[in-house]
Amino acid sequence: MTTSALKRRSFLQGSLLAAAVIGSTPAVAAEAAKPKFDESFDVIVVGSGIAGTMAALSAADKGANVLMIEKMSRLGGTSRISGLNFACVGSPAQKAKGVKDTSEQLASDMYKVSGNMGDYEKALEMAKNTARAEAFMTQRGVKWDGRLLKLGGHSQPRVLVSEGDGAGLLNALWTYMKGLKNVTVRTHVKADEVLFNDKGVAVGVKVREKYFFDTPETDDNENKTGVEKRIEAKKGVIFATGGYARDKAFRSSEVPFLAGVATTTNPGATAGALKILVNAGAQPMHLSLFRFAYPLPTEDMIWGMMVDPATGRRFINEGLTRNALAQAVLLKRLQNGDKKPFIIYDEKSLGKFHNLNRVQRSLNGLNGIDGTMVKYDNLSELCKAFGADPKVVEDELVKYNAMITEGKDAQFDKPLERSGRKVEALDLKGPLFAMVINPRLNYTPGGIRTDLQGRAIALKDGKPIEGLYVVGEASGGLHGQERMTGCSMPECAVFGMIAGESAAQRKSI
Template identity: 65%
Template structure:
């Protein structure tokens, strides 16, 4: 009964998107464009960059616009781990895998809300996308990982993370003379013709985003208004809305006070523009949390409530369960953030040593610094907890691990490695656990061709495409780790190809 009620609520939430500001306003006047391109791509993260390159390589005259003053969006700050079925790395290692296995893994964590057919279509195209990226200069660091939720070793890590991947693509873009890139361009609305086809965008050039205004989309009137035509298609790869506190908290009130590591420009303006053009928004009440350290590596340590000095949940839980548990704890313990305790052996089991290094050097963002302690007393004093309670928690934790039965049923094996007792003599490492909203699964409904779907007739809107985090419905209640990058890459590639096929 609960599932049915939640599903109905999600459906109502999607339909209510029609009531977004401006959705019911009169149709915008179709103006003569100030200039026209074949294809306009909105957003310069990995999905938009791939879509723009694909379209330009196919001979189209492409305009890529970014509202911020630099390219990259949230992709620039992301790891962009890439779940790929059939990569050269898998073949070299003899890993048995299939698109159905990846889609099935995604379905298992989706809460019943993910789209299996879209996930399967994505999975079938991951090897093609990997080759496309490699052929254009992207390099992988040689590891092939089985990350949290995955049933096989299939996750590739780009050299330099998201920034390194984008730098390779930007270098490749320099040789595409028919691809024009402009920053500080805000898209206000989609231009639709009398037949309901997307034929351009209304923009403001020389737009200056105001990071101090939480309502920048509504209040900021900077820039010069222009009309840009798109003779073939408009592709939105405009990212999510994790920075838009007012928008994200309408359906999930507790998100209002949660921090985020996404780009400052990750607001709901582009989503609203697509809704006003008739597109259907869905899954706006879903969310995804992340942490300075990989979620799957929480399992190696012990998480403590500073108010009591005791454990309170399994460190091997899913990312959203960990977030919900720690946020609910803070409602009852005086808003004290829990912290993790590790030792040297635990840190050696991490799959991403770069993030450990950044944390130990204070370079891992909000609440992302890890501290080293030679005594439990010093660790307890730093995090404001009772040293005797902490020592007792360490003792009982280790007893449970040695006995093979954790008090909170934490899984004691992950990626074929055992969870082991923590050192009782030190040194120890501590880091605050503060969930950060890093992805919004909600967005515009789309199909296997990356076409935006109409709210009124559930059919593709001619000439309007959506990919990356701007697209909703693929992942469901929880996006599995390393699955944002393949979604961006595959559907960015498909959007570019399908836009090329549109008649000018």
């Protein structure tokens, strides 16, 4: 017996989290004697960012006939516009510099940052496979720019940066993929449903081809474009569909204050795929968590002084974690009439940034929403641009400089050293540099619970759903309250690779 549809359950008060109480299982279509498919592949990969691309390549490498589909008009999702910093244990760069690092250290670092909500075993599995993923990508054309960074939360220098950031890395892998005869890639194809056989094994996907994305606000519920098709996956279905940062209605139903937060993620980053997977019986988790990002690295906020434009006063420890910074900034905006705080640097402090490329992009106006940093000849000119009282701001800067010179931030207890570099007083003579601080919701930690192979875990009994994998940002549970910098890329690359290998090695249905 087979299934062509999934039994849909209602959600308590409209929340996916309520699915943990009521459950959801695939339905068996008793009237169907055998699945009817329009096409057949060994492995279907839904999504084409780094997780999907690695899944497709690794499955193909094991001999599988692979279909990779993307609902948007171009490949890459949010990965294409990301920096994709890659935390890697045992890379050639670490070996060349004699860095002593272990998988256990990386996993422990991640767990510390997670607020005791992360998955240590999954982090360890990721860490153990980072060098293998690096070699896999390098062998397929990815190039690294030679830097080996020690970013916030990391106990060792281990973060690699690809040439050309996310677009450069993906273009290299896609160029390699074009030479493979056993990988088919299609855009404008939207997955609508996971198809199961009578044993509860995922055997395919119902899709719409010639689908054209509309807007994040209405697309999942109202967009009916495309031609329906049923495609068989004889070995496995891998969802690598990313997060839901663009889905304002969904994210704010979980966390109300996220309703008006900006995001620069791919417009297609909605909760549609997550809902498909929950309807397929998979367990969602950590949907009420969030992770903010900024045009400039969070680690480099520490070199400047942040100001509330309404009062002209410093109001925060600039060395806080990204989520703590974001919540303080958003609270301040609620209190001051929604005026965006700004941060002040001088030339010397800009030189301390760990990523000077992003500084230059900001100075050139290429860093997206509220991502432009402006150079000012003097403090008066700067304050006028941000609507702050120059006398008050100057008084704050003088007090700030005195504390920094004395070696202790008596006001907010900001740490005065990071990665071997010391925070220094700002030169009030100018030139000065400033930009608004507007947190972006560029990553959603919540998603589908998975095992170490990337298999989706069933809500009903806590067991893996055979044939169904979820990888990258579409999965949940690894990072907990806060994802450590440089760890999204290895999660996507490693578990995409593992899921592709696992699916390709399964027996055909």
